[in-house]
Amino acid sequence: MAWDAELLRILLVEDDEDDFIITRDLLRAQDRMRCEIDWVATYEAALETISGTRHDVYLVDYRLGAYTGLDVVRAALPGCERAPVILLTGQGDYAVDLEATELGVTDFLLKDRLDPSALERSIRYAYRHHRALRRLRDSEERFALAVRGANDGIWDWDLAENRIHLAERWKAMLGHRHDEVSTDPDEWLGRVHVDDLGRVRHAITAHLEGRSAHFESEHRMRHADGGHRWMFARGVAIRDESGTATRMAGSMSDITSRKAAEERLVHDALHDALTGLPNRALFRDRLALSLRRAERQADHACAVLFLDVDRFKIVNDSLGHDAGDRLLVAVAERLSVCLRAGDTAARLGGDEFTILLEDVRDISEAIRVAERINTALSRHFLVDGRQVFVSVSIGITASRPGHHQPLDLVREADIAMYQAKAQGKAGYAVFDTEMGAAALRRLELETDLRHAIDRGEFEVYY
Template identity: 40%
Template sequence: MPPHILVITDDDDNRELLIRLLQSQGQQVTVAADGQEALEHLFRQVFDLILLDLDAADPDVRGVETLRQLYQYATVHSILVAVIADARDLDLIARCIELGADDYLLKPFHEVLLRARINALLERKAWRDHQRAFPEESPRAPADAAEGVAPSVSGILLFALLDALRHAWRDQRRIITEFQALEAQIAERSAAAEHAALALQQQTITLRAILESLSDAVVVVDREGSLVHANLAAHTFFGDRLLDVTPQATAPALLNTNGVPCSTDQLPLAVALQGVEVDSSEFLLASVDPDAVRRVRVTARPLRHSNGDMIGAVAIFRDITASFQMAEALRAGEERYALTVQATGDGVWEWELRTGTITFSHRWKEMLGFQDQEIGNHPSEWFNRVHPDDQDELDVRLTAYLRRLITSFDYEYRILHRDGAYRWMRCRGIAIWDADGNASHIVGSQTDITDRKLVEQCLWHHAFYDSLTGLANRARFIDCLGHVIARARRRASPPYAVLILDLDRFKLINDSLGHLVGDQLLIAIARRLEQSLRPGDTLARLGSDEFAVLLEDLSEPHAAVNVAERILHSFEEPFHLNGHEVFSSASIGIVLSNDLRYHSPSDVLRDADTAMYHAKMEGRARYAIFHPAMHDRARLRLQIETDLRRGIERNEFFVVYQPIIELSTRQTVGFEALLRWRHPQRGIVTPAEFIAIAEETGLIVPIGQMVLREACCQLSEWKRQHPERTLAMNINLSPRQIADPDLVNRTAALIDEYRLDADTLCLEITETAIIEHGDATGRVLQQLRALGVRICIDDFGTGYSSLSYLHRFPIATIKIDRSFISQIHRSHENTEIVRSIISLARSLEITVIAEGTETEDQLIRIRSMSCTYGQGWLFAHALEPAEATAMLDRETENPD
């Protein structure tokens, strides 16, 4: 009989891999999603081995409690237990070994090693069973084995046997140790190779994107001079003459600046292929039209292999025609400018370099608040008044201009006014050169640009700071983060971390209390966040209700967790805004710099946002640290969204119907329409796997329209087939559907189209939809009730504690959540909750349906509490339309 293995995991990929691998070895496999289901299998079947995925257990105890329960049973029945965990969870694995686990398997799986480890466990199980069946053959009873042998012989055999066993155990432990080391080495090298391949691929994509985005023309040739690559700018600039700038040109397209055509070996790429670098040389690009000649600046470099061999050359061509013409025009106008500047309101100065004296115009002195006689003609009168932070740069620029290292002198700086304040000035100067090329004079002007600078500072603040909270905005945060990333990549530096905070239920507060209170809340949160951070930390509002924190120079990476906990703690106190006491919370995503090496701020923000979304999905008001595996979940969500859109187009969705039973007669009084997805690859998919994504993306609206129409059509058909029966149809509505402005009109149109009695249509909504969207939802429910449609509260008892909406809204039916019904025989508390709900509903003349009725015992209990209707597997699973029709036919033929 083949070995029987129980696999406990809720991970689809792990489950499919293990089933395929085990069944390929002829082993029998049973799968359980959690510890409870596993115990049920253990009570009914015999197993040789249990594989427990620790991620399938309660996240708070990480599988320890599940292992304890399984170990008690496994020990009694001689079943081996191996735990499955991530390689980083070594502490957890050690804990499980202490609790009795026989072995462990590491994720991600390596199939060869996994198969070997499982086979070794099964062999150990077989040996243990053999020992239990034939104890007289066990090496642990050497005295028994030696019975009947002469004492001396028996002693010799005994010691020899024990010595052999010791050697065997040592060899076995050595093999296991070497095997585990090999497994770790293979996993490490596989991960490194995969990471290197991904990094190389990303670098290639990035480099190509950079080349194509350059405005300069880039041309690459091989060592023979043949064209290898040219970017888009090169094709645009050279057109059909692109080959004429390469060493293979028959008629070179370039001329020197004197207009003389270049020979082929004078072309920059040809020079580079000779091993000579070309630095910023200027050429003319030939044209039939003399007025269309372009001026280009070329830089060319040889390309060499790591061994030094020449493999080609690259050249970068920049069109400088416009800038050259502008420079020429500027030189031509400099003299005219020097004459006309005197007619402006600028202060003019002239510096005689040979004597070192400087003359300031009356306007120049007046701009600083002085009279003519109050300022002398020494340069110190000028430079000593310049702001200390600007003096060095002013000196560097003047020196560079006089040495002709730059073509013009133009600098903006601050200078001290007589009133003690600094004014912003723009200073420009033109030198007069002697026959030797040395500057003899500089003539220049000074313009007061203080007002412009104030405007620029204001614009800069608006561009980089949030106008509501005064915090840095997204652009400023990205700039700061970019500097931190660049610094971290240049040299070893202390860790940094980025936190993304998204406020929970901010839209509800904004919509219910108004945008003024919403803005005040954002301001108050900004101030509270500032109090939770260090002075050097960067806090920004990225937009709407999203904030970001940049933590630099951390003592250790996980110090960011302390900050996140401090922030979450700060939200525990209410905000008092315009007479309202408002409670808010935040979901936080954390990226730690030591976990991944980032290249750009967008990558960091993407991962922090992914972690934040993960925290929100885990229940809000918490933090989550980014892990690369989160990308897999994000990609899965994106794939599901894509498949949902295609599924709508391809009509892959269909409706099944679960009967609603009158408990006293066990007759069907209605059905609940339930959505299913016939996925082309995954088969039948239940709503639990995709409904949240459909709701988030808004795709639930067209899907819900399809369900509503199909259910109305089916109800009409049953009404035609069984006119003697009054059947109801329950249809679920999501918050997005309730917010659809066409819902009421569409429902009315379907009632008319299929000639239904409106009160046979019952629309189910959740408590959360009512509470979080109270007023808006209430108006829609009143309109639906005006049509005659009945309203049902689904999963009653799992939402908010307030029951006031039972009075405020037109509720006709409530469904007691299955979690209460399933525990009714186990918990006195649950029994009393169900009894109270039924009693409350009866007093309000509200019909009650017990969801999830699965056993006769549950049926007896809820009937004793005067519950009228039930729904669950005890009566029927969700049925295809034909199966539901057949069920109605049977009930009609046999009413008893």
Template identity: 40%
Template sequence: MSTPSTQVVSADAKTILLIEDDEAHALLIRRAFESHPEGYVIDVVRTLREARDTLEHHVPALVIADYRLPDGEGVELLQVQSNTASVCPVVIMTGHGDEHLAVESMRAGAIDYIVKSDATMGGMPRTADRVLREWHHIEQRRKAEQALALSEERYALAAKAVNDGLWDWNLETNTVYYSPRLKAMLGFAEGDLDDTLDAAFGLVHEGDVGLLRAAIDSHLSGGTPHLECECRMLNNNDSDFRWMMIRGLAVRYSDGVAYRMAGSLTDIHERKRAEQQLHHDALHDVLTGLPNRALFMDRLSRCLERARRCDNYLFAVLFLDLDRFKVVNDSLGHTVGDELLKSVADRLLDSLRDGDTVCRFGGDEFGVVLDGIDREDEAMQIAKRIAQRVEQTYRLSGDEVFTTASIGIALGSNDADSAESLIHNADTAMFRAKAHGRGYVELFKGTMHMDALQQLHLENDLRRALAHEELTVFYQPIVSLESGRIEGFEALVRWQHPEKGLVLPCEFIPLVEETGLINAMGRYVLKLACAQLREWQHRLLLPDLTISVNISAKQFVESDLADQIKKMLHEYALKPACLKLEITENLIMENTEDASQFVEALYEHGIGLAMDDFGTGYSSLSYLHSIPVDTLKIDRSFVSQMDTDSNGFEIVRTIIALARTLKINVTAEGVESIDQLTLLRALQCPMAQGFYFSKPLDVASAEALLISRPSW
């Protein structure tokens, strides 16, 4: 007889299965995940059938399913999962907010239900993070419950082997036989426990006496087939109560009247403690002991219900995120990081009033419900008090640790939509606070949703701009003050938006850095600049023309950046000396070890390095000896004051003298007047750039300027 084969279903913790027949919605969600640090692969299918086929072979980390599909409803997938081993969390989406559909989805086993909108689909990575954290806790709890069930089964077998305590009650004489084992379980020696029912009832916790009497009466009257009751009984040895299971069965006359009842006594104290611990763990964070998201949502829902009943009731939700917590983890280790989280939890508890609730959402995120506040500014005062308490010094494992908290506040009243929307509003306000810097507190305003949506649209436009090559490069000439001729250009990125026109870097560079697109954009700009330089050198017969390209901090820490640059020089047949990379002083100081290795690699290949905005950063000169910088670029803030402020002139003079001593080239940025140019020449500054010579130009205008051979 052949043995049926067992299909192996592989698990993939990095894949998210998206079941969506609307291509626009699927694209929006897929793009939202592109910058996610976990690097999820979004597997998109359009029908329920395709989803079933996929789940037969692979278990994704998460399933996101549209409720309405061409061949069925997304909730049918939950039935498929229940019949296979491929079980994973499922989020149901729908285009319409229907409470009936939400209830149906959650009852069917969905972990969450989301109404489609640009905001919810764009914010799907955050929803996925939350859902996967909740699923992890659910799985842990399920495994613990399975272990508990197995433990109970083993305990039952052991109890039979060693005999539980036995009792036999003669209802006609009202006397009870208690076995020696039963007496020992209750801390009595043989002969110490009276043979009466009252003797046993006297040991039962007063809170359980009524329950036990009702269970006995119900069985004797024929209401239940047997007696089974859990109650607490006093142990005579240590005067502590222990949980016991009392079981029994009545023996009856032919007319059904009971004349005898016999049964057993089982010690279930450890099982009850385990159940209570499981219940506690299901509602509390394991690390800090604070309520978790589930308990927090319950408390918040109660506040909402109260607000709907009481017109004047006001409450608030705080969303708190520790600033630069990752730095603590990376530098001092996860053990210290955990100690910091526990210490922060203690300080949060100390900062709140009786009746308020603080929870840990996960990671370094905490939530607070202020239950009942008199006015709006009271929430702000409490939040500021929390922020001040959190930023005080921590002594952890012998180290002094500092952190701050960014806090967002959402006010709740009788017009609040839901607990989830309040948390989302507080979260949005927290991100606005974090954008201001560390340790800020921000109150949610309705316009923040629109700002967040605009930011999402701008990010989507930016991704499309990179894909469709809407980004372009402008060129600002760098002039030799000795010859008055153009020596090279600085390449400056610009965004030619199809609807908004030319977008300046200050409007989109911060977003590029935040979304992780800076590396792709940097490579794109470097490629365009090198290609253009090659064309001008050959076509205009300018073999020594140079190009300067800015390098961002995130590009700087790329392990293969030097190799990328060398390949690009080879691809466009450029002399290394014709390419200069510009980095900021702060970037060098914050990444000294990486900087030294990177610059050495460039130096070995003859590629120049310019220190941009010199004098505005750490102002530490030691790195000029250890890192081979060949050009200092004097910041425009100093150059602009040369002809009006003696301090500005002295700073520029000192930098030029220092560079001359170290045999380093100098370029003065931001030259805007003939007076500034005259002073720079008097100080023998080698190079300069600025609006006096030319603003940044597009390719055609820059080429025309080169052809005209201007001299200043």
């Protein structure tokens, strides 16, 4: 069953026809997304097509002859605002992954690990994530236009007499009749939420003292029903010949609905649509904050766990993608129960999860959490009336002096997770420097073998 009624137009930028055919066939093999795929094979053709044709998603190969996929992004898709971009590559490269993230690329996929389900999930996540961000931008733009034409609740403050005129509409927005509110300025400031009052007073003072061009503030105000409403107040002062403010007037708009919508959109942009867990972006931000705290506080450390669900592809293939999604939701719920207050569980995509553990004294605390997770997941899951058993392989790493980049810790935990899988699944492994060196050696060996093939350096003996 398709997850979206509309037909997605996908542009594949790929200089290898065999890889194009493979990607096209992967898209055709999945049945959850309606799409049509256009293909261009060169950097120049990509720039021309992107400038002249609208696409919903861009799949861009990293290697494009003398250019790279990132060159395409810089030249034709700055900030990836037009549509989400997914980078495809034949081999993992952390530096490329990091640069792609900085350019706004939504995902970074290894070709040899792709299957129809993984590709569909990545496109679905990228498309919905981009749509949530676009709706947030549209909401902000619509509000800006509305504010310029609105004339909601007028207020006029006589600073010399310290009296304020509040229009009927101003009073009605807060649930009051005209005769229920006096001309005392405290009728306004006294209704401002205590947590916002200092900020409002500061903005007013800054404008009256000439340190800002106008007064503007978003704050909560007490309604007659006892609740609070979000208000947007703006105004400008009138000054005498000496520059002293004698009067300030403006208007107030009720932005409660917009605030609620923005909070929903921000939540959607920073959380996984399937499980409701924080997504990759929010996890990276929280990890970055924790690492900055560790730089300031010598006694603070954090740990990262990278989890991959074992045998998940078997569940997907045998019970279907909808059942697989329901299983992922159930796994996410159990993971959340295993964490301490202040820790973060996130879904990176597919069947991969990460966990940030705050204030760990040593790696044994992270190991105990990993063991608690494996115990919790050892119980069966009930999916569509069937008992399903899954486990996770967990990679563990902890922050150390000199660790400043969030992606470094995630990469280390990822490497350790593969070590845990190699040891037999349903277990955990703690990262050490030898694991990183071994991963680098494997990457260098793969690169050398590829170069050897290109240079015809192999000889076959019978």
